[in-house]
Amino acid sequence: MGIRRLNHAVLYIRDVERSVAFYRDVLGFREIHRLPNAAFLRAADSDNDHDLGLFQIGAQAADSPAGRTAVGLYHLAWSVGTLTELAEYEQRLREAGALVGASDHVTTKALYAKDPDGLEFEVSWLVPLDRVTEAMRGELAIAPLDLTAEILRWGPDLVGMS
Numbered sequence: 001m002g003i004r005r006l007n008h009a010v011l012y013i014r015d016v017e018r019s020v021a022f023y024r025d026v027l028g029f030r031e032i033h034r035l036p037n038a039a040f041l042r043a044a045d046s047d048n049d050h051d052l053g054l055f056q057i058g059a060q061a062a063d064s065p066a067g068r069t070a071v072g073l074y075h076l077a078w079s080v081g082t083l084t085e086l087a088e089y090e091q092r093l094r095e096a097g098a099l100v101g102a103s104d105h106v107t108t109k110a111l112y113a114k115d116p117d118g119l120e121f122e123v124s125w126l127v128p129l130d131r132v133t134e135a136m137r138g139e140l141a142i143a144p145l146d147l148t149a150e151i152l153r154w155g156p157d158l159v160g161m162s
Contacts, residue, residue: 009076010053013117014061019054022116026096027078027089027123043078063118075112077122084156086111086125087147093123102145106136109150126161127154 013019020039023029029041032050040050066072080086086109093099093113100120101112110124127136131154 006076007048008051008053010055011115011117011119012057012061013054013115013119014057014059015116016054016056018116019056022096022098023052023054026092026098045081061117075120075122077110077124079124079126079160079162081125081159081162082157083109083125083147083151083154083160086123087151089123090147102147104141104143104145104150106139106141107132109145109147111145128158128161131158 011019016037016039020031020041023041024031028044029052030044031039032042033040037056039054041052041054042048043051064070064072067074080089090099090102090111093111098113098115099111100114103110103112107127108124109126110122112120112122114120
């Protein structure tokens with residue numbers, strides 16, 4: 001018995017139209033189903049029924065105190081196939097004013113961003129398992145991400161671990 005993957009996540013958001021537009025236009029999600037105050041979205045290369053549920057609770061909703069004064073979820077992480085795709089997302093997130101950070105975690109190259117409600121998420125590329133060395137496994141580090149250098153190291157078309 002074992003868990004295979006995260007099937008979907010559900011977020012409480014202020015405005016369903018605004019959030020659908022963000023996840024569609026910036027991250028490439030497709031709207032699958034709509035209710036009056038909810039939407040269900042699928043990531044571009046996903047075979048899930050839906051990957052993200054968005055439930056509108058209104059403009060009066062307070063920001064989540066998770067991580068500051070309450071326990072809660074820190075972020076969701078989605079992976080991309082190549083470092084070229086990660087670089088394209090970096091540009092899209094930057095243009096949307098959503099990018100808040102980028103880190104090199106040795107075997108994971110990660111971008112961090114916030115959606116219109118300030119909910120943080122990650123878009124990452126994972127070094128393929130057959131390229132991970134014992135030295136890399138033992139190295140727990142967080143360094144600034146240099147995507148240009150990583151593309152030179154791993155190549156623009158190497159498909160990362162899914």
